[in-house]
Every structure is written in structure tokens, then in C-alpha cells.
Amino acid sequence: MEYITGSRKMGVMEAEELKKHIGETLQIHGSVYKLRKMSGFAFVLLRMRRAIVQCVYSKEFSGFPLEELREESCIVAMAQVVEEERSRAGYELRLLEVQVLSAPEAELPIVINQKQLSASLEKQLDFRPITLRNEKQRAVFKIQEGICRGFRAFFEEEHFTEIHTPKLVSAGAEGGANVFYLEYFGKQAYLAQSPQFYKQMMTAVYEKVYEIGPVFRAEKHDTSRHLNEYTGVDFEMSYITGFEELMQTETRMLKAALRMLQEEYQEELALLGVKLPVMESIPAIRFREAKELVAGEYHRESRERDDFEPEEEALLCKWMQKHTGSEFVFVTHYPSRKRPFYAMESRENPAETLSFDLLFRGLEITTGGQRIHNYREQLEKMKNRGMEAEDFESFLMMHKYGMPPHGGLGLGLERFTSKLLGQENVRYASLFPRDINRLIP
Amino acid sequence: MEYITGSRKMGVMEAEELKKHIGETLQIHGSVYKLRKMSGFAFVLLRMRRAIVQCVYSKEFSGFPLEELREESCIVAMAQVVEEERSRAGYELRLLEVQVLSAPEAELPIVINQKQLSASLEKQLDFRPITLRNEKQRAVFKIQEGICRGFRAFFEEEHFTEIHTPKLVSAGAEGGANVFYLEYFGKQAYLAQSPQFYKQMMTAVYEKVYEIGPVFRAEKHDTSRHLNEYTGVDFEMSYITGFEELMQTETRMLKAALRMLQEEYQEELALLGVKLPVMESIPAIRFREAKELVAGEYHRESRERDDFEPEEEALLCKWMQKHTGSEFVFVTHYPSRKRPFYAMESRENPAETLSFDLLFRGLEITTGGQRIHNYREQLEKMKNRGMEAEDFESFLMMHKYGMPPHGGLGLGLERFTSKLLGQENVRYASLFPRDINRLIP
Missing domain, CATH: 2.40.50.140 (Nucleic acid-binding proteins)
Structure with a gap:
């Protein structure tokens, strides 16, 4: 032996x-x-x-x-x-x-050893197993690794516990149209759109938890910023005294990632010609004010009263960079009707939630907020939305048997990577992207 | 602002x-x-x-x-x-x-604050959002976090690059009966049974890669060791000089996890009464020899010539512990017909593959091996198995355009955790287990 x-x-x-x-x-x-x-x-x-x-x-x-x-x-x-x-x-x-x-069996069907890949995005993706061998292409995902390492270093430093939650979930959870369904031993299952419910539950167990894993959205959008499967960076924490604490925490998390890149990924950053954003603090503006600011400054009437159109997000970022120097901006207090049923509402104005998005270089990269922890309050809100409490029994179990005040957020790893590297399409920041037309390779 | x-x-x-x-x-x-x-x-x-x-x-x-x-x-x-x-x-x-x-809204339906949860496994799982609040239950997943931290520390130390590969994949890859299917914008997709093809591709990009993420198996088994969704710890490395290098690497990886637990998880280990296994080296035995050994020592005739029955795995581990003191054992050179089409065969005996399983306390926790890197060799093996090369175009792309010798393995996180903690059912080591009957919570 x-x-x-x-x-x-x-x-x-x-x-x-x-x-x-x-x-x-x-x-x-x-x-x-x-x-x-x-x-x-x-x-x-x-x-x-x-x-x-x-x-x-x-x-x-x-x-x-x-x-x-x-x-x-x-x-x-x-x-x-x-x-x-x-x-x-x-x-x-x-x-x-x-x-x-x-030795290769045949001539490469696409040139991979020039400074830039000259092929179209579609063709690059068709040949992804070999185009990733290009020096710059592989640098992208080395940097993405560095971002995750920075996040994890932060989570460990601040005593978050890493969890692994199921991606196969039962019908009746977040629901909505953007869900992939499948048959699961004679039952209907769907693919988790986020670890939302599970990470909430786990804050009553470990106080602070995080997960970096795949999330699935059956969105029919075919845009430069949508993927149907992406990597969600999720955290959730309890005993918060306000939802601002979540933004403070994300700010430290982002700083940790930028620091990691600064310290250990200089070669890749130089190769891609990327200058890291300087980020000391991030301005925070209320949703209503932000809407008015964009409308006033850019003479732009929005058709959508309770949400941003992508162009508004871009204009807000443009204004913020010009007037504050920041490429990041938190938008807070989103209207209740556009936020999920578990979002906590403001005591002063129930039409607003204690929630936020983080925009970076024109794009939303994070959605977060404080969640309802009181059982009756959660039941009431569900009832007002016409939801059946029975469908959410295991979700409501945590509220029913005692739940600390808590909140959290989800960040899209590919969106953050993509904007950080100045890419024009989020697909460049996904190893093997999945979109409405692409399931291969 | x-x-x-x-x-x-x-x-x-x-x-x-x-x-x-x-x-x-x-x-x-x-x-x-x-x-x-x-x-x-x-x-x-x-x-x-x-x-x-x-x-x-x-x-x-x-x-x-x-x-x-x-x-x-x-x-x-x-x-x-x-x-x-x-x-x-x-x-x-x-x-x-x-x-x-x-404050809780109602009396808890299950006692969670005794030393042991006295409820059945089924009931514990039904109330998982609150039974996880039990001191010992939460210690299990704190230890699981420690195992992952140990693995990651190892991967970083040895310059593996972390990757995120898609879980939605196109029909035609590994295939087989144990696959979950779903509709993907009018196409058929399935859930990845492992990151196998993608991690192989990525060894030509980064040499050494790893991923810790969900994998899906539509197995109809309802046993104490099967889950339909579990966390796969996968690595793959190139420029190997033999498949033994993979076992050496896994041995270091496991040592890193045990060291992490030893250093930072003493409280949880003590709470669960767990003594970590001493692991200096791991015996390796060939599959044929192992079969003969079990048959001879325990007078047990196996119905299955080319694979182990679960009882044989248990007996082999029993024998190994008695005669070598090791609770781990590598079994090598599995028969080709029981290994996948990408497994490299032994030059001396093509009926055997350069592959291995790692057994721990009676249970298989890892499957690994060297893969075929030569294009023609891979094509030939697929042809002999009646497979259509056209169905595997993006997989074969890597072989066609040059591929280093490589191999890797996958370890089941829940199985390893479960055996390490002396649990009698792998479901205890999954936060929210998925089995043939369970999709909730």
C-alpha cells in the first residue's frame, strides 16, 4: 500500500x-x-x-x-x-x-494572442473556452477573483458567517414573472432569485451572514446590463439600529475590495488600463430628491414616477460625479409600491421604505434595505398586497417565533466588475454568460 | 446630502x-x-x-x-x-x-433550548428556521464555515483562481438520468451536476482553479447519504505529472481544513464533542485490491464487480482504520466502464482509469482523477461509447486547440461535514436540505 x-x-x-x-x-x-x-x-x-x-x-x-x-x-x-x-x-x-x-489539433478559428480580441462580443462568447486564454480576457476574471477575495476578507474581519442556501426552492416564495420553473419529483420547484428568505432566517442564528453564489432571473430583457444567471453577493445582519448601518457596512465592504485590488492585482489593472476609483465616502440622496434633481438639471420628464429609468440613473451619476467627485451614489427611501413585501416602511411616511440602491457609474449594482421583523406587521403588509400567509409559512416562522431587527443587501458581482473595468456590456464580466439567447458554452 | x-x-x-x-x-x-x-x-x-x-x-x-x-x-x-x-x-x-x-408571537412549537433537540429529523427539518437557533445546530454550520475557510486558505496559498461557472447548462453535456430539466426561453436547459467541463476549460487559462458552489443531482435515492442539491468543492489543475499529484493536493487541502478547525473552532468542536481525526498521511489502495481485501477479510461476495456497494466502502474503511490507523483511504484505478467519458485510462491497462475516490469513515466524499487532454483520444473514447461529438462542441473546443495535462476532483461539503461530526444522516449537515420528498423550508 x-x-x-x-x-x-x-x-x-x-x-x-x-x-x-x-x-x-x-x-x-x-x-x-x-x-x-x-x-x-x-x-x-x-x-x-x-x-x-x-x-x-x-x-x-x-x-x-x-x-x-x-x-x-x-x-x-x-x-x-x-x-x-x-x-x-x-x-x-x-x-x-x-x-x-x-499540441493543438487545428488552427485557432479566432485570433487570441493580439493585444485586443478583434471579434464581436457574440463571436468572443461563442469561442469563450479559448478566447478566455487571451491575456486581457483572463485578467478580467482574475480581478473578479480579487473583488471576491476582498469581500470575503471583509466578511471574515467583521465576523459574518458564510452560509450555503438552497437554489431549488418551493413555489410561493418571492414569485413573480421572472422565475425559472422546473419539475422536482412531481412537485413544482423554482430557481432561487436570491437567498433573501434564507439569509433573513439566518440572522436570527448568527447575527451576520453572507453568501456569494448563483442567482437566477428569468427576465426577458436583452440589454447590456442583464444576465439571466449571475453571482449574487448577499449579506444580511441583525441588531441594526437603522438602515444607514447597511450602507455604512457596504461602504466598508467595497473599500475592502478596492484595497485588495490595489495591493494584489496591479499587474492585471495595468494590463487593462484600469484606474481604481477613489472612494472615501459615498453621497446618499433620497429617491424623491434624486428624481427632482435629474428632472430639474437635465430637463427630463420621467414617465415612471416610482422608479428610475436607466437613463435617469446615468444622469444622476453624472451629476454626482461632477458635483461631489463620487462615482458611487446611494439612493434611499424608494417608494413602497416598488419594493418587495418584506421591505420595512418609514415610520414618518409609510409610502417610503427604509431601503436603498447603490448606483455606480450609471448602473444599479446593489439593492438593499431594512426588513420587517415584526410578525403582525409582516402579516398585515402581505394581506394588503393580497398575498396568502399560508403560502409563506416557513418564511413567517422566523417572525412568529422572535426576530431581531435586521436588513441586508445584494450586489451583482458581474455588474460591479463590469463597471469597474469600464466594459460596455455586463456579459464581458461573466465567464460563461447566460442570456435570453445564450445557453452555450 | x-x-x-x-x-x-x-x-x-x-x-x-x-x-x-x-x-x-x-x-x-x-x-x-x-x-x-x-x-x-x-x-x-x-x-x-x-x-x-x-x-x-x-x-x-x-x-x-x-x-x-x-x-x-x-x-x-x-x-x-x-x-x-x-x-x-x-x-x-x-x-x-x-x-x-x-418578542415571539407564540409559544415555540418545538423545544430548541435543551442540550439536544429531541424531535425526529423530519420534525427538526420542518422547523429548520427556528431549530437552527439551537446551540448545537448552529455549531454544525459554524464548523462547516470553518471547513470552507480552511479550503479557501489552502487554495489561495497554492494560487488557485476562484471561478464562478454557470449552473444553467445546455442539454447534451454530462447527461444521464440524474438531471433536472427546465425550460429556458423555449430551449431545454438543465441544472449542472458539477462544474466539470468549465473547470477543465479554465485550467488552460489559469492552470489551477476552484469553485465552491451548488450542484444538482436528480437522484431518486432516499438514503442517509444522498442530497439532491449539495455544495460541491471542486478543484482542477493542469501540468500535473500524474494523478497521484491530485491526491497529494487533496491531502494538503484536508489538512488545511482540519488545521483551521483546530485553531479557530475549538468552542464548537467541544460543544459537539467532536475530536478531529489525526491525519498525517492517507493510505491508497487499488480498486481491485480493495475489492479482494474486503471479500477475503469479511467473506463477502459482491454482486457488483466494477463498483463498491456502500457496505463494502464501510468495511474497507473499518479494515483500514484497524490496520493503518487512518480514517481516510484513497481507492485508485477504478474500472473504466464505471467512470465518465473524460476519465483518462491507464496506459498499462485501459480497463482501468487514472482516477480515485476518497473514502472517509465509511463514505465516499470525493471523486477525482486525471482527464483526457488529447483531442483525438477524447474523440475516440466518445465514439466508443456511442456519443455524438457534435453534441459536445464547446467542450471539445479546449482539446482541439491545445490543452495541458490536467485533472481534479469534487468533494461533497455536506458529506465531509457530516462524517467529521459523526452524524448519522447527511441532512444534518445541510442548512436546508433538498431530498426526493423535501423542498421546504
Whole structure:
């Protein structure tokens, strides 16, 4: 019998370590990203785990024919690290020996090793398994990883408990038209539009909880800002003294993500030419005031009294940036009739909720607010909306048997990523986006 | 306009900090977990974020009537921290003033504040939103959080990139009978049984990737070890030199989780009476040898030649523990016919795959292995299985255009949690389990 001790394979060098080994000969591995043949030698750009590294092939020192190398071949190589001022990294690698582990079967149907992918979004997505190999494309999702790491560091720091709630839920919860239905062993189930009910329940257990996971919306919109499946960053916290506390908490959460990117993702940010927004504080404006401000400043009549049209959100952000310098803005006190049945209403004005959206660069990236924790108040509001309490028995159980004041929010990871990187379509920020026309790859 | 600066509410004391403040009067909050009325005073056990803290009510110092407190009421209190040797924490809290934030509307339908929940599993799950408030129930999922934190710390340490892959996928991928189908804008979609294809694709992008997310299996089994939705811990890595590297990596991953629990979850482990397994190394045995061993040692004829029956897994684990001291065992080289079409076969014996399961305390908690990376080899194997290559175009794209040797595994979070805590049913380790009969709460 063999024993697995957890030993780690040693001796393979990562790109980040290479510059510490100038003069040495090392083993590396990677994928041939680009071959540039010159007279008498060739540049071989090797795609390593997190960097594209410049290697040099020359008959003078390379003990193999150049023909062995093809773009997108995977290789293991012995290479010498040589100081080279003209290289941005300060060194280059002389390829001495290579072993080809695999080679592509055919020419790539789309060019992936130029600075920019020149294909249309549709075509990029059709070939996503290989277009993601492009240096800039993969940087997008490395940054997205960094955002999540920043969020998680924040949640751990502030003692939020991570939960995993079901995505298959029973009919009768949030409901509405934007729901995917499926058959579940003879019953009707649907895909969770958010972990809303579950995270509320869990605040009575752990006070503060979070989840980063998939959410599903059967929206028929085909726009640059809608996805039918996206990654929800949800938190919920109890013993709040007001819904402002939720905005304070989100502000710290966002700062943590920006800090993480600042500290550990400079290479990717530089590659994409992204400058992180400076964010000291975020202005907060009431919904009614915001409507009036946009109408007054931009002479724009809105057809929708109780909600924003996308263009209004863009104009509000434009105004805020101009007058406060902030690219983020909280809009508070949304009208009750446009908020869900669990939203808490203002004591002063029941037509308004203790809720907010966060807009960033023209787009809503978060919806949040305080929830009703009193059983009778929740029952009453449901009754007024013509909802049947019996359909919500397990939801109402928490209120019935004692619930602390609580609230929370959900942030769309792809929307935030997309706006942060200045992308024109949220699909660019989803690894394998799902929209009304796309289920593949 | 107001500005949100990210300021943090101060002055509320967490249970962990209390013992540093003996003699002081502090603000605390929590839920009344248990009231024990004695003559002339009362013990009030307060459920705080991570601990149940003993408070004392007495007419001598409490400026409110005891009747204000009810079990499962949420309160804010001013309390004095008093040294008390008889309390396990070394202190207790004298309740001076309270503000009741909320009170339950009705008597709880199930007793939740005893050491053990005495109800049946079914009843516990029916009332899950409130039974999770039980001290031991919530400790289970705090430990589960710790396992995930340990895994993530490991993944970050070893430079795995976190990915978010779609759960809505197109028909034609892994397929089989155990799939949930749904209608997706006039097309047929199904729920991902694993992130298998996507994580494979992503190894050509980032070398090493991981995802912790929901997976869906429409299995009709109604057993103590099956869930229809569970949390998959998946990783995949490229440039491996053999499938043993995957087992080495999983061993380090598990050690990281056990270390995290050891260091930061002692309270919960003690509460549940759990002793963590000592795990220095994990024995690995070939499938054929394991079958023979169980047959020989326990005189048990298996009806199934190419797979384990659950009882055989239990017996193998029993034998391993007795003879090696290990509660984990890797079983390797599973027969090809029982492994998926992307499993790489052994060069010496194509009837065997370069794959493994990890068994822990009698139960399979992981399936993994090396995958085919060569395009023609993958095509050939699919053809031999009567599969249509056209149905797998986006999957095969990665092979066609160059793919490094790679492999990975999936671990069931609930199964691992459940076995670690000595539970008799995996449903105890799922917050809101989904099984063939249960979709609520």
C-alpha cells in the first residue's frame, strides 16, 4: 500500500519568482501564447499561470528545432534566466530544452494572442473556452477573483458567517414573472432569485451572514446590463439600529475590495488600463430628491414616477460625479409600491421604505434595505398586497417565533466588475454568460 | 446630502471580548435563549453571535420586571461583567437595564433550548428556521464555515483562481438520468451536476482553479447519504505529472481544513464533542485490491464487480482504520466502464482509469482523477461509447486547440461535514436540505 502524505511537487518555477533567479537554469511550464520568428532567432511568449513571459529561441543555445513549438502547444522547458533591460520584466528566458506535452489539433478559428480580441462580443462568447486564454480576457476574471477575495476578507474581519442556501426552492416564495420553473419529483420547484428568505432566517442564528453564489432571473430583457444567471453577493445582519448601518457596512465592504485590488492585482489593472476609483465616502440622496434633481438639471420628464429609468440613473451619476467627485451614489427611501413585501416602511411616511440602491457609474449594482421583523406587521403588509400567509409559512416562522431587527443587501458581482473595468456590456464580466439567447458554452 | 463614510457602529460588546472587561458595565445584545427562574433571581441565557452567555437577573440590581423577558425575545441590555468562578466562562453578566426589541408571537412549537433537540429529523427539518437557533445546530454550520475557510486558505496559498461557472447548462453535456430539466426561453436547459467541463476549460487559462458552489443531482435515492442539491468543492489543475499529484493536493487541502478547525473552532468542536481525526498521511489502495481485501477479510461476495456497494466502502474503511490507523483511504484505478467519458485510462491497462475516490469513515466524499487532454483520444473514447461529438462542441473546443495535462476532483461539503461530526444522516449537515420528498423550508 502506498501512503499519500500531501507532499508538494517542487522544482517548477512560477513567473513571479523568476527574477530572483537570474543566471540560473530552471524548469518552467506553460502554453505557447505567441511565436515571433526573427532572423536567426525567435521570441516565444509563454502563457504561465499569471503572466506572459518572454522566452527566446536561438539555434545558438536551444537544443531542439523551432518547428517543435506551435502556438497553444503546452510545454515543459529548461530555461536560463538572463538579465535583459529591454524586457519589461527585466529578464528573459533562454529556452534550452523543451518537452511538448500537447499540441493543438487545428488552427485557432479566432485570433487570441493580439493585444485586443478583434471579434464581436457574440463571436468572443461563442469561442469563450479559448478566447478566455487571451491575456486581457483572463485578467478580467482574475480581478473578479480579487473583488471576491476582498469581500470575503471583509466578511471574515467583521465576523459574518458564510452560509450555503438552497437554489431549488418551493413555489410561493418571492414569485413573480421572472422565475425559472422546473419539475422536482412531481412537485413544482423554482430557481432561487436570491437567498433573501434564507439569509433573513439566518440572522436570527448568527447575527451576520453572507453568501456569494448563483442567482437566477428569468427576465426577458436583452440589454447590456442583464444576465439571466449571475453571482449574487448577499449579506444580511441583525441588531441594526437603522438602515444607514447597511450602507455604512457596504461602504466598508467595497473599500475592502478596492484595497485588495490595489495591493494584489496591479499587474492585471495595468494590463487593462484600469484606474481604481477613489472612494472615501459615498453621497446618499433620497429617491424623491434624486428624481427632482435629474428632472430639474437635465430637463427630463420621467414617465415612471416610482422608479428610475436607466437613463435617469446615468444622469444622476453624472451629476454626482461632477458635483461631489463620487462615482458611487446611494439612493434611499424608494417608494413602497416598488419594493418587495418584506421591505420595512418609514415610520414618518409609510409610502417610503427604509431601503436603498447603490448606483455606480450609471448602473444599479446593489439593492438593499431594512426588513420587517415584526410578525403582525409582516402579516398585515402581505394581506394588503393580497398575498396568502399560508403560502409563506416557513418564511413567517422566523417572525412568529422572535426576530431581531435586521436588513441586508445584494450586489451583482458581474455588474460591479463590469463597471469597474469600464466594459460596455455586463456579459464581458461573466465567464460563461447566460442570456435570453445564450445557453452555450 | 448625507455622506456615508463606512463608519462602524461602536460600543456593542461581543461575547469573545467580555472577559477582558470584568467590572465594567457594557452594552450587549442578543436573543433570550433560556430563562431559568430561581427563588429571588433568574438565570437568563443570552444567545449572542457565537456564544451563549449566562446573564443574571435579580431585583437587587435589575431595573425592570423579569416578565419583560421571554424566551426568543431579542434584547439590548446594559450589563455589568462580574467575575464568577462557577461559570464556565469565568464571568457572568448582571442585567441592569434592558430594551426589548422584539418578542415571539407564540409559544415555540418545538423545544430548541435543551442540550439536544429531541424531535425526529423530519420534525427538526420542518422547523429548520427556528431549530437552527439551537446551540448545537448552529455549531454544525459554524464548523462547516470553518471547513470552507480552511479550503479557501489552502487554495489561495497554492494560487488557485476562484471561478464562478454557470449552473444553467445546455442539454447534451454530462447527461444521464440524474438531471433536472427546465425550460429556458423555449430551449431545454438543465441544472449542472458539477462544474466539470468549465473547470477543465479554465485550467488552460489559469492552470489551477476552484469553485465552491451548488450542484444538482436528480437522484431518486432516499438514503442517509444522498442530497439532491449539495455544495460541491471542486478543484482542477493542469501540468500535473500524474494523478497521484491530485491526491497529494487533496491531502494538503484536508489538512488545511482540519488545521483551521483546530485553531479557530475549538468552542464548537467541544460543544459537539467532536475530536478531529489525526491525519498525517492517507493510505491508497487499488480498486481491485480493495475489492479482494474486503471479500477475503469479511467473506463477502459482491454482486457488483466494477463498483463498491456502500457496505463494502464501510468495511474497507473499518479494515483500514484497524490496520493503518487512518480514517481516510484513497481507492485508485477504478474500472473504466464505471467512470465518465473524460476519465483518462491507464496506459498499462485501459480497463482501468487514472482516477480515485476518497473514502472517509465509511463514505465516499470525493471523486477525482486525471482527464483526457488529447483531442483525438477524447474523440475516440466518445465514439466508443456511442456519443455524438457534435453534441459536445464547446467542450471539445479546449482539446482541439491545445490543452495541458490536467485533472481534479469534487468533494461533497455536506458529506465531509457530516462524517467529521459523526452524524448519522447527511441532512444534518445541510442548512436546508433538498431530498426526493423535501423542498421546504
